Amino acid sequence: MTVIPHVEPFLEALVEELAIPESRYRQAETSYKTLGDWFHREESTVREFGPNVYSQGSFRLGTAIRPRTEAEEYDVDSVCELNFLGKVDITQAKLKAMIGEEIKAHHKAQSMIKPVREGRRCWILDYADGAQFHMDVVPALPNGVDQRLLLEARSLDTRWASTAIAITDVEDPAYLVPTMDWPRSNPKGYSEWFKWRMEAVLQRRKHALAENLRQKGIAASVEELPDYRVRTPLQSSVMLLKRHRDNMFAHNTDVRPISVIITTLAAHAYDNQDTIADALSVILSRMHQFIGHDGQKYVVPNPTDPLENFADKWETEPGKADAFFQWLEQARSDFGRASEATTFQKMNEAVAQRMGPVLTAKAVNRAGGGLLRSATVAPAAATPSFANTPRTPTTPKGFA
Incomplete structure (x- = not known):
């Protein structure tokens, strides 16, 4: 031999056998955009609060893999952040319910068959069987200022604090009452940190891809190439x-x-x-x-x-x-x-x-x-x- x-x-x-097709990334992006557009429609009850829907988890990091079996689904994690609302204005429970009502209305308008499910921190939209994925939507509020103050008070690294968010959690003791102490997360910051850890190689590969596309007569700039292309x-x-x-x-x-x-x-x-x-x-x-x-x-x-x-x-x-x-x-x-x-x-x-x-x-x-x-x-x-x-x-x- x-x-x-x-x-x-x-x-x-x-x-390559593990990788999900680019069509899955585009499908996920379409799902975020569609839901975001729904939150911004004229009749939306959250439009005035500046809703922003974006991805988190493996889809955002570019580390998503195919399910082990056909019976398993892609778990598409997302956030719905209300940019013009603060923790002082609302409880976790009310925010969760407010986003939930809009998601249920979207579900009905899209004639989705499987019911909306509630998770500990999120709402879950199950798409049709052929789509083979569901989307978790975590309600959130901006928390960058408070996060920076919290870390500065302990002399900890604040480089990624600006994109921090406050999230809902039904198991949090203060879930039902007004408080400034919400559960915290920072999916945008984490993805930027992860990207920073591989920045040199990522940029080399994006430059190589852009050059390869140009040689084929396809106009492409490094800045315009989505990270998932490499x-x-x-x-x-x-x-x-x-x-x-x-x-x-x-x-x-x-x-x-x-x-x-x-x-x-x-x-x-x-x-x-x-x-x-x-x-x-x-x-x-x-x-x-x-x-x-x-x-x-x-x-x-x-x-x-x-x-x-x-x-x-x-x-x-x-x-x-x-x-x-x-x-x-x-x-x-x-x-x-x-x-x-x-x-x-x-x-x-x-x-x-x-x-x-x-x-x-x-x-x-x-x-x-x-x-x-x-x-x-x-x-x-x-x-x-x-x-x-x-x-x-x-x-x-x-x-x-």
């Missing part, structure tokens, strides 16, 4: 790690590591590597270094709001912490073996169990036209190795 030059084509093929090794790595996690915990979702922890630690560890293989090597070997421990609990701070601990549930549910470190060890082992393999078949065998055998088989065909396709021999140094990476994460002592 002949050897292949590098694991990179296989990883690139895996990502994909960085950081985004690709997060996509691979999320699917590996999904399959590893398919039958134990209660302790499954949450995406925001994986994404945050990966972004911290990433250092603008140009290939997926190099990015994965660095991320998997370093991500545990960005988990803090204050002597009592693990801490994974929200980079846009250091007062929020993404790993807060690890304290009361230690099984979640154990699951994360077990997953990290397994990911190091699986991708490490793939990086050291010299045939597509061996790469496939290394990750098939936790990436999914159907997915990996398709990736092999995409990368090399079949498991046994011949390829040239590469220098030994061309393949990054995880061999020296500790298989068991050390107990985190602080931030690197």
Whole structure:
């Protein structure tokens, strides 16, 4: 059996099989715009408050992946922020109800069949079965000024504070009463932080794409190209790690590591590597270094709001912490073996169990036209190795 030059084509093929089509991004954008237009119609009860609907989560970050099965749906997360209303003017419950009434009216006007559902922090619009997605809409108010003051008072980083929002949460003790202390979030700030962590590579790839389009006679500027038209090794790595996690915990979702922890630690560890293989090597070997421990609990701070601990549930549910470190060890082992393999078949065998055998088989065909396709021999140094990476994460002592 002949050897292949590098694991990179296989990883690139895996990502392409995981990636959602551009049409899904456009479909999500259309959904936000349609809902936003509805909030701005003349009869709207929230029009005077300057509603702004925008995306958050994996669609905003460019790390969305296909569902594991046809029975699963895309989860499109969004925010409806009322720009001209403040926490002093309204309670969480009233804001939630106000946005909910407009969403229900939109649902009726669009003749949507599945009923509007209420979540803990959001309203959920279920689209037709053929669309295979639902949209979560989180009611929100601007919170940039208060967030900056809060962080400044503690001498914490305020770079991302301007886009902070206050959100509703039915489980918040002050949900029904007037208060200035609302649950906080900052999806725009987080996406800007994530983008900042890969800025050098993102810009290089957008310039390359713009030049490629110009050579084909298509006018395109870097500024006009949406970020989702290119994909960085950081985004690709997060996509691979999320699917590996999904399959590893398919039958134990209660302790499954949450995406925001994986994404945050990966972004911290990433250092603008140009290939997926190099990015994965660095991320998997370093991500545990960005988990803090204050002597009592693990801490994974929200980079846009250091007062929020993404790993807060690890304290009361230690099984979640154990699951994360077990997953990290397994990911190091699986991708490490793939990086050291010299045939597509061996790469496939290394990750098939936790990436999914159907997915990996398709990736092999995409990368090399079949498991046994011949390829040239590469220098030994061309393949990054995880061999020296500790298989068991050390107990985190602080931030690197």
